[in-house]
Amino acid sequence: MAACGETAPRRFPAGEIVGQNVDLGHLLREGRSFEVAPNNWQTVKVAIVGGGVAGLSAAWKLTNENFNDFVLLELEKEVGGTSQSGQGTPVGYPWGAHYLPVPFKENTELVGLLDEMSLLEGRETSDEWRVKEQFLCREPEERIFYKGRWYDGLYLHAGESEEDKRQFAEFQKHVDRWVNWRDVSGRRAFVVPVANCSDDAEATALDRISFADWLRQNGFTSERLIWYCDYGCRDDYGLKLEQTSAWAGLFYFCARVRASGNESQKFITFPEGNGRFVNHLFDRVKEKVQKSHAAVSLVPTENGVEVICLDGGEFRGFRCEKVIFASPILTAPFVIRGFADEAPFAAGEFQHNAWFVANLFLKDRPSTRFARDFPLSWDNVLYESPSLGYVNATHQKGIDYGPTTLTYYYPMCHEADGRTKLFNYTWHELADVCLTDIARAHPEIYDLCERLDIMRWGHAMISPRPNFIWSGIREKAIRPWRNIHFAHTDLSGIALFEEAFYHGLKAAGEAVGQMHDR
Ligand SMILES: Cc1cc2nc3c(=O)[nH]c(=O)nc-3n(C[C@H](O)[C@H](O)[C@H](O)COP(=O)(O)OP(=O)(O)OC[C@H]3O[C@@H](n4cnc5c(N)ncnc54)[C@H](O)[C@@H]3O)c2cc1C
Numbered sequence: 001m002a003a004c005g006e007t008a009p010r011r012f013p014a015g016e017i018v019g020q021n022v023d024l025g026h027l028l029r030e031g032r033s034f035e036v037a038p039n040n041w042q043t044v045k046v047a048i049v050g051g052g053v054a055g056l057s058a059a060w061k062l063t064n065e066n067f068n069d070f071v072l073l074e075l076e077k078e079v080g081g082t083s084q085s086g087q088g089t090p091v092g093y094p095w096g097a098h099y100l101p102v103p104f105k106e107n108t109e110l111v112g113l114l115d116e117m118s119l120l121e122g123r124e125t126s127d128e129w130r131v132k133e134q135f136l137c138r139e140p141e142e143r144i145f146y147k148g149r150w151y152d153g154l155y156l157h158a159g160e161s162e163e164d165k166r167q168f169a170e171f172q173k174h175v176d177r178w179v180n181w182r183d184v185s186g187r188r189a190f191v192v193p194v195a196n197c198s199d200d201a202e203a204t205a206l207d208r209i210s211f212a213d214w215l216r217q218n219g220f221t222s223e224r225l226i227w228y229c230d231y232g233c234r235d236d237y238g239l240k241l242e243q244t245s246a247w248a249g250l251f252y253f254c255a256r257v258r259a260s261g262n263e264s265q266k267f268i269t270f271p272e273g274n275g276r277f278v279n280h281l282f283d284r285v286k287e288k289v290q291k292s293h294a295a296v297s298l299v300p301t302e303n304g305v306e307v308i309c310l311d312g313g314e315f316r317g318f319r320c321e322k323v324i325f326a327s328p329i330l331t332a333p334f335v336i337r338g339f340a341d342e343a344p345f346a347a348g349e350f351q352h353n354a355w356f357v358a359n360l361f362l363k364d365r366p367s368t369r370f371a372r373d374f375p376l377s378w379d380n381v382l383y384e385s386p387s388l389g390y391v392n393a394t395h396q397k398g399i400d401y402g403p404t405t406l407t408y409y410y411p412m413c414h415e416a417d418g419r420t421k422l423f424n425y426t427w428h429e430l431a432d433v434c435l436t437d438i439a440r441a442h443p444e445i446y447d448l449c450e451r452l453d454i455m456r457w458g459h460a461m462i463s464p465r466p467n468f469i470w471s472g473i474r475e476k477a478i479r480p481w482r483n484i485h486f487a488h489t490d491l492s493g494i495a496l497f498e499e500a501f502y503h504g505l506k507a508a509g510e511a512v513g514q515m516h517d518r
Helices: 023-029 053-064 108-116 162-180 201-208 211-217 223-237 246-254 275-288 329-335 418-424 427-439 473-478 497-517
Strands: 041-043 046-049 070-073 120-123 129-131 142-146 149-152 293-300 305-311 314-320 322-325 352-362 379-382 390-392 404-411 449-462 484-486
Touching (some): 023 293, 023 329, 046 293, 046 305, 046 314, 053 070, 053 275, 053 497, 070 275, 070 293, 108 129, 108 275, 162 246, 201 246, 223 246, 293 329, 305 322, 322 497, 352 418, 352 427, 418 449
Parallel strands (some): 041 314, 046 070, 046 322, 142 379
Antiparallel strands (some): 120 129, 142 149, 293 305, 305 314, 352 404, 379 390, 390 404
16 A cells, blocks of 8 residues: 555556567568469469558459459458557457548449448438438537546637637638638549549649748637647647648648538448458458468569569469559568569658557446537547547447547657657557656546557658649559559558558459550
């Protein structure tokens, strides 16, 4: 027992660092050559390298087109990449991506996936698809913790001055203008997928400055407005305001709004987040998937590509006509032979940031401390914190009592060389960051949390820093090189389910299309 005046030591839950094979990077950087025994070669028409959303979507497309001569190689024990999830009691939980905004009707292939998953129930009068109520994020959606209290929403209205109100309204006018903006061809400045955005100079000039500079240039000084924009950048990009391009900053606010005055598209979510989509895609293509198969060498040949992968301790080879490269783009020079010499595009410019995600398994949920506190929501954000707060896994199931799982998100953007630091921290140190942060709002978290597992994402998301998205770098990477078709969300400069899905489908269509053309 603690003596008088001493604080009782805080009880840490059980837990561990899970996931992510960090040894592969070292193996690839060694630049070794890999020998495959003659009887370990197979022939397939297409090999997909990477089983995240992009790779699985490519496989889904091939399967839908009755093209079955392919294999998908995934280095981890599970598919899904940054959209993977865990199974638990009372519900599953995400390890990364946790929602998808309802796509516009023009995104027909994504609408097709939602239809195939039985998520739709007809059309609205406006012709937009209607998603079944049980899959749309239920109320209360989000709340924010500020100076000891929880408030409704993400933007902190409580205590705002007249000047804060004026600036918030003014910011909204800018958003409305960009939502309604069209170029001479009728294209929007901001829409999902990025491939459909206008390349008109008026819009793309925004990519040359940071979002922080854009706010300054437009006279925005309101602390809470700046916080709100900074939160958006951290949330979708894992970057601070001054690290994010103004184009990407406005994309966050405009791309999912149909017309000015409309609300942003509603969110589709599940307890296990976008793991639901991953599991559906995987179910459709699982016969073709080889897990724990790291592609270590892609050797372009005259007629195709030889893919060498590490299967346990053994090397296996696939002779293919085409490869769909759905792994992070920055790994291309390490995996693809001859890439570094010829450098068809600047793969090193596809820079990622680092995050950690913690799942906290609670025996009961935190209590509401003040009668006027806004209740536990799906998304629970802490204003005075470098984290993004936590998402409640049981929310969507309507289970509002008893055990739950909270998923806590922490981008390493506040630290110089965040990736190295992330991998130097022990489980105990990261758990301490997480628990100390959540304890501001829920001091009882130490008693409630029975287990806390952590996933470190060394290469979590592409960074849409200034002068990247519209610099021309992506354009070159989108083109196939020596029978290798690139297909990672990186190609959009923005990490989103929709972008990975788009590139997966595009690469699959092009790879098979070219084979048919011959
Ligand atoms: C913390 C976090 C939260 C997010 N939240 C959301 C969200 O709510 N909504 C949303 O839309 N998006 C979100 N995202 C982004 C989203 O997860 C991604 O955009 C999308 O899942 C990317 O899919 P991908 O297939 O392009 O890439 P990845 O997820 O990076 O998948 C690449 C795959 O390739 C595999 N691989 C790598 N190298 C090799 C190799 N040599 N051989 C074989 N396999 C290899 C990897 O193991 C991985 O499975 C989030 C991302 C993170 C990190």
